[in-house]
Amino acid sequence: DIQMTQSPSSLSASVGDRVTITCRASQGVNNYLAWFQYKPGKAPKCLIYAISTLQPGAPSKFSGSGSGTDFTLTISSLQPEDFATYYCQQYNSYPWTFGQGTKVEVK
């Protein structure tokens, strides 16, 4: 199985901050890397797929980058609606696996 390791597991930030979350895969995922936003009681939202492609409807303040086994999600200017938990996921091979999540909290 491919292990996905996110860091940090949580962070505190203020409105307007630039936030970066990293994700490392235990082996290559052939560009099949996505980022999701999750809020309790809500449907998860896909933000980025194929490492850096913005999901239609996702705000452009979200961007993804990386290659090989190291990937990054960046929020350019944090807004109140962005406080949530973020997950990376590889869908290159079964079992699809998620990172453990990064909780973005209000500073």
Added chain:
Amino acid sequence: EVQLLDSGGGLVQPGGSLRLSCIASGFTFSNYGMSWVRQAPGRGLEWVSTISASGGSTYFADSVRGRFTISRDNFKSTVYLQMNDLRPEDTAVYHCAKLRLGNGADYFGQGALVTVSS
């Protein structure tokens, strides 16, 4: 607009069974694979199962293989997750997900809460 409506959750005793349903609308259901993911209390997201567009291929997490089955009815635009021999560790909110043509999930339902407890 893509909409996925999860239902069928509830309280069940260990060893019991439950069937989740997910009714889809806003896209040509028969063209897309579908998945289920879950989030247990205090834990992260976990992929559970995937079914291909035709229903001919299915995949399962090791934690549920042999106990859960996934199926679909393309005439009813519905995907199902049959859960048997449920365990307390299966307690979670279960979300169905639509897959994009190139693979990977793009839309999710709001979830159905499954509680396994005596």
